[in-house]
Amino acid sequence: xxxxxxxxxxxxxxxxxxILAGTVSPACTPAAAPAKTEVMVFAAMSLKQPxxxxxxxxxxxxxGAVLQFNYGGSGTLADQIASGAxxxxxxxxxxxxxxxxxxxxxxxxxxRRVFAANSLVxxxxxxxxxxxxxxxxxxxxxxxxxxxxxxxxxxxGLYTGxxxxxxxxxxxxxxxxxxxxxxxxxxxxxxxxxxxxxxxxLSDYLARKSGLALIEQAPEAAHSKIxxxxxVIKNSVHKDYANxxxxxxxxxxxxxxxxxxxxxxxxxxx
Amino acid sequence: xxxxxxSVRLSFQVALIATIFSVxxxxxxxxxxxxxxxxxxxxxxxxxxxxxxxxPTVTGYILLLLFGSRGLLGGYIYSLTGYTVMFTWQAxxxxxxxxxxxxxxxxxxAAFESxxxxxxxxxxxxxxxxxxxxxxxxxxxxxxxxxxxxxxxxARALGEFGATLMLAGNIEGKTDTMPLAIYADVxxxxxxxxxxxxxLFTLISAVFLYAANKLAGKQRWA
Numbered sequence: 001x002x003x004x005x006x007x008x009x010x011x012x013x014x015x016x017x018x019i020l021a022g023t024v025s026p027a028c029t030p031a032a033a034p035a036k037t038e039v040m041v042f043a044a045m046s047l048k049q050p051x052x053x054x055x056x057x058x059x060x061x062x063x064g065a066v067l068q069f070n071y072g073g074s075g076t077l078a079d080q081i082a083s084g085a086x087x088x089x090x091x092x093x094x095x096x097x098x099x100x101x102x103x104x105x106x107x108x109x110x111x112r113r114v115f116a117a118n119s120l121v122x123x124x125x126x127x128x129x130x131x132x133x134x135x136x137x138x139x140x141x142x143x144x145x146x147x148x149x150x151x152x153x154x155x156x157g158l159y160t161g162x163x164x165x166x167x168x169x170x171x172x173x174x175x176x177x178x179x180x181x182x183x184x185x186x187x188x189x190x191x192x193x194x195x196x197x198x199x200x201x202l203s204d205y206l207a208r209k210s211g212l213a214l215i216e217q218a219p220e221a222a223h224s225k226i227x228x229x230x231x232v233i234k235n236s237v238h239k240d241y242a243n244x245x246x247x248x249x250x251x252x253x254x255x256x257x258x259x260x261x262x263x264x265x266x267x268x269x270x
Numbered sequence: 271x272x273x274x275x276x277s278v279r280l281s282f283q284v285a286l287i288a289t290i291f292s293v294x295x296x297x298x299x300x301x302x303x304x305x306x307x308x309x310x311x312x313x314x315x316x317x318x319x320x321x322x323x324x325x326p327t328v329t330g331y332i333l334l335l336l337f338g339s340r341g342l343l344g345g346y347i348y349s350l351t352g353y354t355v356m357f358t359w360q361a362x363x364x365x366x367x368x369x370x371x372x373x374x375x376x377x378x379x380a381a382f383e384s385x386x387x388x389x390x391x392x393x394x395x396x397x398x399x400x401x402x403x404x405x406x407x408x409x410x411x412x413x414x415x416x417x418x419x420x421x422x423x424x425a426r427a428l429g430e431f432g433a434t435l436m437l438a439g440n441i442e443g444k445t446d447t448m449p450l451a452i453y454a455d456v457x458x459x460x461x462x463x464x465x466x467x468x469x470l471f472t473l474i475s476a477v478f479l480y481a482a483n484k485l486a487g488k489q490r491w492a
Contacts, residue, residue, distance in 0.1 A: 145357065150458075152454050181440070194356050
């Protein structure tokens, strides 16, 4: 008798849980006017701020669309797309990730455009050593820890490695490097003074100017071009809006926003 | 291959040391919480349990604020000795310790509270000190629960990731414990190495846990 009562109690609770789950599920939420098309954009983390600012402009021009963003490390995003995520547009912080998807035939090749470029800068905490005046000074003994992006996890790491080779310091400083999963972490360690210097994108430095001292900007020749391509995913079901978004990224309006965040813009397509 | 072996060795070294600290401090705190009443007792309990419920990144951030080279505690230590725990394997031990401590405390407290009060009273009546009672009466009687707690603590310490990544960093050959190394390999696309480590890690952990359970397991009914 007690067992049966117990079972009934449990069953009631479980049933209530299911009903609750059903009523608050999105499918049951009354739709707000004619459903807008959700355009899914996977973008590199460094594009988060400019894209957030540019999104309302695009949505104003295209009232039937609403942009959804998924920000992350370019490599992680590319993996997710390759595993079949339902995405419309991909924008990476480097050519390699876009190329890897192109090789797997997941991109509409003719839609690929480069819409922005970035530079690499050496930054340091505000109270950094006087001796630190440029990349070459990283080899000095006063500089004990240098935060960089992990090249396995972020394209920034690859560019940083190239820059170190360009300056000829790669071997000298290999023991001082603190690899980080993303550029934001490099910024954070540097602002906090946990490291003596860090290598980030110019756009990241401008975003956290108040806490960082700019030591040197690496010349273009120091690394491969840091270009931001965007393209429409082959399996996208919203190709119309996806194409419009990529064109929008190359437009003057978007270029103004991007420059504001420290990106160099390319107004003609790639 | 060498890097993989280093990560394995480092993980077990870190987890073992963290577990020892967890067991010592865990038993101490558990005894306090089980056998004493004092002002702020519940607050202490909550604070000690926090690492169990906070996301590891939050725990990591708090530890960074405390132990970073300009942190509340870390700042003092740095200005006095020039030593900072940041980006060292000791930081990994610290993180593993902090997250496994609550598990040990909870389990140990339950174990202590399950020991018949009368036996402890008998010890006191016979004139034994509290210290003697703790080590010779309470601990042996509670040992099953303590073994369980230690095993849980070790398992948690072994798998610690979020806080460790922030404090110790993922420096190859220095602080890359298994979870960190696997993360970097998976994210970097080096699936072969990642798979190798996952299998190795799982196998070694399973063997260890089996042995630990065997040690704690034999029920002897009087």
